[in-house]
Amino acid sequence: MREELLSIIEKNSKIGLKELSVLLGQKEEDVLKELEALEKEGVICGYLTLIDWEKTSIEKVTALIEVRVTPQRGQGFDKIAERIYNYPEVKAVYLISGGFDLLVILEEKSLREIANFVSDKLSTLESVLSTGTHFILKKYKDYGTILAKKHEDEREIVSP
Amino acid sequence: MTKELSNKVINIKPSGIRKFFDLVSEMKDVISLGVGEPDFDTPWHIRDEGIYALEKGRTFYTSNSGLKDLRIEISNYIKRTQNIIYNSDDEILVTVGGSEAIDIGIRALVNEGDEIIIPQPSYVSYEPCTVLADAKPVIINLKAENSFRLTAKELKSAITPKTKLLILPYPNNPTGAIMEKEDLEKIAQIIIENDIYVMSDEIYSELTYKGKHVSIASLPEMKERTILINGFSKANAMTGWRLGYACAPKEIINQMRKIHQYAIMCAPTTSQYAAVEALKNGDADVAQMRQAYNQRRRFLINAFKEMNIDCFEPFGAFYVFPSIKEFGMTSEEFAAKLLQEEKVAAVPGSAFGQSGEGYLRISYAYSIDNLKTAMQRLKNFVEYLRTNKV
Numbered sequence: 001m002r003e004e005l006l007s008i009i010e011k012n013s014k015i016g017l018k019e020l021s022v023l024l025g026q027k028e029e030d031v032l033k034e035l036e037a038l039e040k041e042g043v044i045c046g047y048l049t050l051i052d053w054e055k056t057s058i059e060k061v062t063a064l065i066e067v068r069v070t071p072q073r074g075q076g077f078d079k080i081a082e083r084i085y086n087y088p089e090v091k092a093v094y095l096i097s098g099g100f101d102l103l104v105i106l107e108e109k110s111l112r113e114i115a116n117f118v119s120d121k122l123s124t125l126e127s128v129l130s131t132g133t134h135f136i137l138k139k140y141k142d143y144g145t146i147l148a149k150k151h152e153d154e155r156e157i158v159s160p
Numbered sequence: 161m162t163k164e165l166s167n168k169v170i171n172i173k174p175s176g177i178r179k180f181f182d183l184v185s186e187m188k189d190v191i192s193l194g195v196g197e198p199d200f201d202t203p204w205h206i207r208d209e210g211i212y213a214l215e216k217g218r219t220f221y222t223s224n225s226g227l228k229d230l231r232i233e234i235s236n237y238i239k240r241t242q243n244i245i246y247n248s249d250d251e252i253l254v255t256v257g258g259s260e261a262i263d264i265g266i267r268a269l270v271n272e273g274d275e276i277i278i279p280q281p282s283y284v285s286y287e288p289c290t291v292l293a294d295a296k297p298v299i300i301n302l303k304a305e306n307s308f309r310l311t312a313k314e315l316k317s318a319i320t321p322k323t324k325l326l327i328l329p330y331p332n333n334p335t336g337a338i339m340e341k342e343d344l345e346k347i348a349q350i351i352i353e354n355d356i357y358v359m360s361d362e363i364y365s366e367l368t369y370k371g372k373h374v375s376i377a378s379l380p381e382m383k384e385r386t387i388l389i390n391g392f393s394k395a396n397a398m399t400g401w402r403l404g405y406a407c408a409p410k411e412i413i414n415q416m417r418k419i420h421q422y423a424i425m426c427a428p429t430t431s432q433y434a435a436v437e438a439l440k441n442g443d444a445d446v447a448q449m450r451q452a453y454n455q456r457r458r459f460l461i462n463a464f465k466e467m468n469i470d471c472f473e474p475f476g477a478f479y480v481f482p483s484i485k486e487f488g489m490t491s492e493e494f495a496a497k498l499l500q501e502e503k504v505a506a507v508p509g510s511a512f513g514q515s516g517e518g519y520l521r522i523s524y525a526y527s528i529d530n531l532k533t534a535m536q537r538l539k540n541f542v543e544y545l546r547t548n549k550v
Binding site: 004007008019023024160 | 175177180181184185190192194195196197199283284285333451454455456458459462505507511528
């Protein structure tokens with residue numbers, strides 16, 4: 001049940017317990033138990049909402065920042081990653097293989113704020129060697145959901 | 161013109177679905193539960209392969225039997241799912257949908273006056289194809305009490321010295337019924353005793369929710385007398401690509417190929433290239449779609465239970481087949497009224513044969529959100545009928 005349960009709530013965290021139990025063909029109490037276990041084990045880390053901010057009047061700018069760093073003795077990249085992810089405006093930090101080390105996703109209200117963060121906070125960290133900032137211009141698809149356009153049912157209304 | 165058109169064709173009734181379609185197409189904001197095709201788009205890697213084939217200029221005829229690579233993949237697929245070995249050279253024919261395979265399979269087998277046993281409710285084309293081939297349809301009216309499975313007793317009583325072929329349409333459209341191995345074994349015994357052929361239409365074989373589908377051709381002594389029909393429409397969400405196939409002993413395929421060669425030439429080339437990709441790398445998509453269908457199936461069965469509507473649990477295809485007998489209307493009347501009152505379109509069971517009377521075919525090839533709205537409307541309708549009757 002675990003995999004199927006996760007695949008359902010990954011797409012729809014709003015779903016109620018009763019409906020979940022119907023879709024899975026399992027007893028409500030068993031589904032609840034499993035959900036609690038998944039939360040406890042940290043498999044489920046939160047229940048979020050996917051928002052297309054572009055459709056609101058609220059300004060948001062997102063940047064992907066490539067960061068090259070010198071790993072620290074005994075701690076590898078973890079220490080520096082922690083120093084970065086503690087900033088609340090940082091949405092995500094990933095350790096990346098290839099040409100750079102950390103990928104930082106930053107969300108701010110304006111371009112200037114992003115520039116300030118990079119120049120004042122990020123670049124000044126001792127182990128940061130260099131940064132490269134990319135601004136997101138448009139989101140076509142996010143978290144497996146296509147934002148660009150609504151999918152319309154073009155099938156005939158009845159067919160054999 | 162004054163000269164008469166073909167009487168044989170004139171006497172064929174247009175599909176009951178067509179009639180309902182005309183009714184629906186005049187209305188707006190209809191929520192449909194009426195389709196017989198997946199709501200999923202063809203998985204992208206398959207579409208991409210089709211596009212690639214076009215870009216490469218692969219726009220010529222293929223051999224009459226179909227692309228060699230595709231026949232090899234079909235052969236591999238049937239071996240890995242059913243453990244039946246079909247020779248890709250002469251025992252597999254790629255057709256324009258399963259529908260073509262049904263038509264030419266029947267035509268290749270029967271002589272004038274031969275009888276074809278057709279269990280109903282079932283897909284709409286078996287009976288007209290039988291008539292067009294100058295054979296005689298012998299209908300078995302399947303029963304809800306048997307979960308719409310074909311029983312040995314029903315089959316036995318339909319067989320005459322003229323019986324040539326049994327159509328075996330499982331997993332079934334419109335009932336969602338399946339035949340499990342032990343059901344098939346009982347049927348196979350009678351088929352062998354009476355020396356008749358079987359056309360096993362397994363187009364929904366990937367969509368079963370109670371163990372894996374078993375083909376009757378996998379039972380002892382059955383391969384030699386079976387035409388196995390399958391295709392890409394349902395499992396791979398490829399209805400519009402029009403691609404299916406028939407597997408049978410080469411004596412039968414040789415005859416089918418002649419009709420196919422003169423009437424069709426070959427199945428669409430783009431579709432064939434895409435289908436190779438579907439069979440090579442498509443299993444994960446199929447599993448994912450099956451899981452989604454199964455969730456919707458459970459949702460609908462639960463919804464009918466809550467509405468107190470009598471509905472046997474279907475384990476195949478993407479249909480449920482609830483009974484509407486308690487409302488004292490024909491299924492056509494019920495469907496028309498449901499459409500008028502609540503703007504929900506579902507196909508009357510009678511479109512699939514007389515024994516479908518009193519039932520409604522509900523398709524769950526729709527998103528859960530769509531099904532939720534439809535079930536709410538159906539609930540309103542049912543409550544309205546119940547209160548106004550008492």
